[in-house]
Amino acid sequence: MQKAFSSVGLHEWDLPVGYIPDMRVSGRLFLSESLSESLEDGAIRQLANVATLPGIIGHSFGMPDIHWGYGFPIGGVAAFSEEEGIISPGGVGFDINCGVRMIATPLKVSDLGSREDIIGRLYKNVPTGVGSKSALQLSGSALDDLLALGSKWAVTEGYGLADDCTRCEEGGYMKEAVPGNVSEKARKRGIPQCGTLGSGNHFLELQVVSEIQDQEAAKVFGVEEGNVCCMIHCGSRGLGHQVCTDHLKILEKATQKYGISLPDRQLSCAPLTSPEGEKYFGAMAAAANYAWANRQIITHQVRTLFESAFGVSYNEMPLIYDVAHNVAKWEMHTVDGSDKRVCVHRKGATRAFGPGRSELPEVFHKTGQPVIIPGSMGTASYLLAGTETAMEKTFGSTCHGAGRVSSRKEAKKAVRGAAVSAELKKQGIIVRAPSGDAIAEEAPEMYKSSDEVIRVVHEAGLSRIVARMMPLGVIKG
Amino acid sequence: MVNPMSIEELPHTADVRRRILADSREELFSLAAQAMFAVLYPGECDVRSEKIITIDAEEPEDLLWEYLSELLFVSEVESFVVCETVVRFTNSGLVATLRGEPFERERHEGGREVKGVSLSGLSIQTTGDMMSCEIIFDI
Numbered sequence: 001m002q003k004a005f006s007s008v009g010l011h012e013w014d015l016p017v018g019y020i021p022d023m024r025v026s027g028r029l030f031l032s033e034s035l036s037e038s039l040e041d042g043a044i045r046q047l048a049n050v051a052t053l054p055g056i057i058g059h060s061f062g063m064p065d066i067h068w069g070y071g072f073p074i075g076g077v078a079a080f081s082e083e084e085g086i087i088s089p090g091g092v093g094f095d096i097n098c099g100v101r102m103i104a105t106p107l108k109v110s111d112l113g114s115r116e117d118i119i120g121r122l123y124k125n126v127p128t129g130v131g132s133k134s135a136l137q138l139s140g141s142a143l144d145d146l147l148a149l150g151s152k153w154a155v156t157e158g159y160g161l162a163d164d165c166t167r168c169e170e171g172g173y174m175k176e177a178v179p180g181n182v183s184e185k186a187r188k189r190g191i192p193q194c195g196t197l198g199s200g201n202h203f204l205e206l207q208v209v210s211e212i213q214d215q216e217a218a219k220v221f222g223v224e225e226g227n228v229c230c231m232i233h234c235g236s237r238g239l240g241h242q243v244c245t246d247h248l249k250i251l252e253k254a255t256q257k258y259g260i261s262l263p264d265r266q267l268s269c270a271p272l273t274s275p276e277g278e279k280y281f282g283a284m285a286a287a288a289n290y291a292w293a294n295r296q297i298i299t300h301q302v303r304t305l306f307e308s309a310f311g312v313s314y315n316e317m318p319l320i321y322d323v324a325h326n327v328a329k330w331e332m333h334t335v336d337g338s339d340k341r342v343c344v345h346r347k348g349a350t351r352a353f354g355p356g357r358s359e360l361p362e363v364f365h366k367t368g369q370p371v372i373i374p375g376s377m378g379t380a381s382y383l384l385a386g387t388e389t390a391m392e393k394t395f396g397s398t399c400h401g402a403g404r405v406s407s408r409k410e411a412k413k414a415v416r417g418a419a420v421s422a423e424l425k426k427q428g429i430i431v432r433a434p435s436g437d438a439i440a441e442e443a444p445e446m447y448k449s450s451d452e453v454i455r456v457v458h459e460a461g462l463s464r465i466v467a468r469m470m471p472l473g474v475i476k477g
Numbered sequence: 478m479v480n481p482m483s484i485e486e487l488p489h490t491a492d493v494r495r496r497i498l499a500d501s502r503e504e505l506f507s508l509a510a511q512a513m514f515a516v517l518y519p520g521e522c523d524v525r526s527e528k529i530i531t532i533d534a535e536e537p538e539d540l541l542w543e544y545l546s547e548l549l550f551v552s553e554v555e556s557f558v559v560c561e562t563v564v565r566f567t568n569s570g571l572v573a574t575l576r577g578e579p580f581e582r583e584r585h586e587g588g589r590e591v592k593g594v595s596l597s598g599l600s601i602q603t604t605g606d607m608m609s610c611e612i613i614f615d616i
Contacts, residue, residue: 040490068489069492070596070598074491093615094592094593095615129586130585130586130589131556131582131586132582185550185554188554189550189553189554199588199589199590200616242550244592245546245549245593245594248596252596264596264598265599266597404491405490406490407488407489407490408493408616409486409488434586434587435519435586438587
């Protein structure tokens with residue numbers, strides 16, 4: 001582990017105040033020795049930068065999939081006090097509520113028939129990649145409703161099951177959304193894109209539940225060993241990107257107005273109680289709702305296709321859960337022995353609320369919430385459960401994925417997309433993407449080992465392994 | 478075509494980072510746009526039509542950021558693949574001519590969406606006759 005850190009527990013490291021000037025709290029990183037070998041200086045610097053922000057409580061946290069981003073590190077978590085804290089788009093990212101959901105099916109691998117065929121049909125039915133448009137024709141007023149109600153809007157419009165919303169973080173929509181705070185530009189970008197996957201690391205993957213480690217929780221969550229499931233990873237598309245862009249400008253001015261000194265312009269921010277901070281929060285929440293609706297529409301496309309392809313009923317494909325990776329939310333947490341309302345920023349991190357939390361639907365009260373962690377292309381993904389330890393240590397947060405270890409430039413140098421596809425095909429995993437580069441950049445060796453990242457969060461107690469899933473086929477944008 | 482002497486790929490773990498080197502501010506801005514559109518549309522591009530955009534901003538870095546952000550917006554909502562841009566600076570900012578063609582899936586797919594232009598580390602440097610900047614594109 002790098003010299004600057006000191007060990008404070010199993011896989012738990014402290015970056016002391018003073019590592020850079022003006023740190024208000026220390027950094028707290030969850031990492032194994034082997035994962036520390038790929039820890040970049042840029043990520044450490046960003047972890048420290050976050051610790052300088054006004055009103056930060058506890059620590060600036062880094063999850064084991066931490067890597068160098070902009071503003072916050074990817075895998076960064078920070079909570080801010082209601083009275084003195086700030087909100088920052090740099091702690092949320094351009095892709096507001098980029099997140100992941102998992103849908104169960106009663107199908108076995110043998111029921112799928114040709115994997116090329118079903119992956120090909122998914123690729124045809126779910127719009128992916130640059131320039132793709134949704135078949136959905138949204139009116140301006142429908143977009144307003146969608147921005148206010150997220151998944152709930154989509155389900156009401158017939159794109160889901162009644163129980164889908166209870167199986168989403170926040171019930172599928174943030175009540176604080178203010179559609180009026182979303183600019184005309186963002187709306188123009190959002191109208192043609194609801195129900196599209198996007199590109200980069202976004203994907204739709206068919207998986208098989210290969211191993212159950214916690215039978216009781218698996219039963220509650222609704223997963224069975226040997227069953228096929230579907231994982232969807234995408235976000236708020238151009239609408240969310242534009243909301244971030246719009247408010248970065250506003251919050252840069254606010255940073256000066258409120259006399260906040262920053263080590264990185266991308267951390268521009270405003271007090272949570274300021275008009276600028278409140279305006280961003282309302283717009284961000286609306287964009288988060290767009291992302292939930294987006295994943296809901298794609299879920300509908302998958303269920304409809306599976307109905308016609310395999311004769312399985314729409315109702316037999318329940319949503320296991322849907323989690324947000326990039327978001328800021330008001331949450332109640334115990335701080336110095338008292339309950340406090342704090343604004344938790346998670347950027348490339350997952351909420352992992354433990355048993356008994358009132359925010360969770362009753363079905364998860366004993367288990368804690370489902371936590372869905374995708375692996376890199378071709379490697380295992382995991383279903384875990386939130387824990388008390390996460391509540392105590394990280395404001396109820398855990399990792400969000402495997403975490404990149406190599407740049408896209410290095411990826412394209414090291415591997416060719418066609419070779420990666422061929423190698424995965426040998427393992428029975430079918431990949432469809434619009435270009436070889438899209439596959440090369442997301443090749444498994446460009447990421448940390450998902451098994452190792454999951455081992456760390458499990459052993460550190462930030463979440464508890466329930467099930468492991470192996471990929472069968474994936475479509476990428 | 479991208480001139481490798483003027484647009485350099487720099488390592489960045491999560492996103493796309495480029496260093497732009499140019500001998501004028503006009504060229505710097507044009508090359509920055511070229512670097513961004515090479516990520517979005519890496520294939521062929523034929524100039525068939527033009528669009529004009531106007532950006533107002535005081536600081537040079539703000540102007541560059543606003544310009545690139547506006548290009549992303551225009552390209553996406555108007556399904557317009559930008560082959561090249563010609564920039565003219567004005568008292569209040571700039572006027573840019575975007576030369577390109579309508580997006581066609583068969584010809585233009587395969588790139589990576591740029592979610593946004595980061596403000597992290599965005600600064601324009603002048604060394605002798607040359608200008609340079611580093612930009613992180615979130616993808």
